[in-house]
Amino acid sequence: MTTANDHDANHRGARPTRAHKAIARVLLGQIFRGELAAGAKLPTERAQARAFAANRATVREALRYLETLELIAVRQGDGAYVRDFLKSGNLQVAKEMIEVDMDLRREILAALLEVRRNYLPAVAYAAALRRTPAQLRQLEKAIRRNPETTVMARDRRVHRIIARSSGNVLNILLINFFEDFFDAFGPVYFDNPRHRRRSEQFHHDIHTAIAQQNAGQSRDIMHEVLLYAENALLEGVDEHPRGV
Amino acid sequence: MTTANDHDANHRGARPTRAHKAIARVLLGQIFRGELAAGAKLPTERAQARAFAANRATVREALRYLETLELIAVRQGDGAYVRDFLKSGNLQVAKEMIEVDMDLRREILAALLEVRRNYLPAVAYAAALRRTPAQLRQLEKAIRRNPETTVMARDRRVHRIIARSSGNVLNILLINFFEDFFDAFGPVYFDNPRHRRRSEQFHHDIHTAIAQQNAGQSRDIMHEVLLYAENALLEGVDEHPRGV
C-alpha cells in the first residue's frame, strides 16, 4: 500500500506495518476522532480500496479487524456502518486508542490503573482461598530472588500465578489484557530501585498471606501495592509524557 | 464453503454463517479442545484452503480473526503458530468458548458472575462520587416504570449509566463485554416476576444512594443485588442446561 494517507501512521517506531494493519489504523483514527461518527456508513469496499490504493482483499482484512473490535457492523448487500464504540466496543479498543492517539495515553493509563486497583484485590482474595499446594509452590519459586530474572519479570509472574490460583478463567484473560500495558509502562516503573524494593516486599508479603490462606490480608496487601504503583506511575508518565 | 468439516459447526441455530466465520469456528474448537496445542504450527494457508475447500483469502480472514483474539501468531515467510490462550487470549475468547463448546457454558457463566460481583460494586462506588447532575437525571429517567420498556431493558440501562458515571472509559468497555452475555442469559433471569421486582427495588435503592452521593451504600447495594442474581442465575441455568 502506498497512499496519501501514510502520514496517519505516525506512531512509535512505525515499522512498515502490514498494509491491512495500516488501513485499520487510519479508520480507527477517524472513528476515535469522530470524523466517522456513529451510524455513518463507510464507503464501499471497492471505493476504499481505491482510496487506500490497496486491493479489496486487503481492505477487507482491515474491516474484519474493526468488526472484531465491534466498532463497525457489516451487512452483505448493504454496507458497513460505524457503531458507537462507547456502546459496543470491546476492551481491545482501549489498546488501539493508545496506539492511534497518544494524547489519550495518560487518560487510559489512569483508567487502567484504577481498574486494576479496584479489581485485583478481589482476585487475591479468591486466590488465597482457592490456591492449591502446587500453585503455592509455583508462587514460592516465582518470587525467589534470582540474578537470571528481573524484578519486573518476577512481578509479572506473581500476578499471573495469583490469577490462576483464583480459579476463574476470566481473571486469567483479564491479566492478559493488563500485561499488554505492562510491557509498555512497566519498564518506567521498574527502573526505579525504590519501586523494585517495594515490589519484592509485596512478593514476600502476598506469598505469606496466600500461604496462610489469609484472604483478607491478601486483598489488603494487593490493594496497597497497587495504590503505591498507581501514584508512582502517574507521576512517572507525567515526567516522560511520550514514554520511552 | 462446502466441506467435510461441516459437522464441526454444531452450535445453536447454526445459520449458515459466513464461510470465514465457519472456518474460524472449526479452528477455535481445535484450539480449545487441545487438538491444536500451544506451539503447534498450523498448516499453510494454501493447505488450509484446500482442506476447507475454500479460497485462501477466506482462510486468511479467519486467521486474521484468530490473530485478533491473540490465539495465534502469524509470521510472514514462516507460518502461523498456536499460542497458549491462557497466556495471551483476550476477553473475547470467553465468548467464543461458549459458542464453540456448550459444555463450558456454565463454567464461564459462573466465572462471569463472579467477576461482576467482584468488580461492579467498585464502579458503583466511583459513580456515586463522580456522577454529574445530568447523569443523575439520566438515571432517574431510566428507572422510571414505563409500560413501553421492560425491566430488563431498564436494568441494562441502569448499569450502563452507572458505568458512564464512574468516569472511567474502561468501565464502559467492560460493561459492553458483560452485556453480550446479558443478551444470552438475561431473559432466563427476568422471566421470573420475583426477580423483576428485585431489580426494580435495586434500581430505586441505587438511585437514592447515588443521588446522595453515598458511595459506600452504592457499593453495598450493588454487591447485594449481584449476589442475588448470581445465585438465581446459576440455579436457573442448571434447570435449563442448554438455555432457551
Added chain:
DNA sequence: TGATAAAAATTGGTCGAACCAATAATGCCA
C-alpha cells in the same frame, strides 16, 4: 393513483491465479 411485484443496480462474500517479501532450508566454498 397507489400498492405490489418484478427487474436492475449496488454491495458485501467468495473464488482463482499470479506475483511480492520475509523467513527458513539447502548447499557450496573457504
Added chain:
DNA sequence: TGGCATTATTGGTTCGACCAATTTTTATCA
C-alpha cells in the same frame, strides 16, 4: 566446520471475476 550465497517455502498483496444478499428502480395491475 563455519559462514554465506542460493533456493524453496510461506505469508502478504494484487487483479479480475463471479456469487449472494440487499436496496433501489421500474413496470404492472387493481
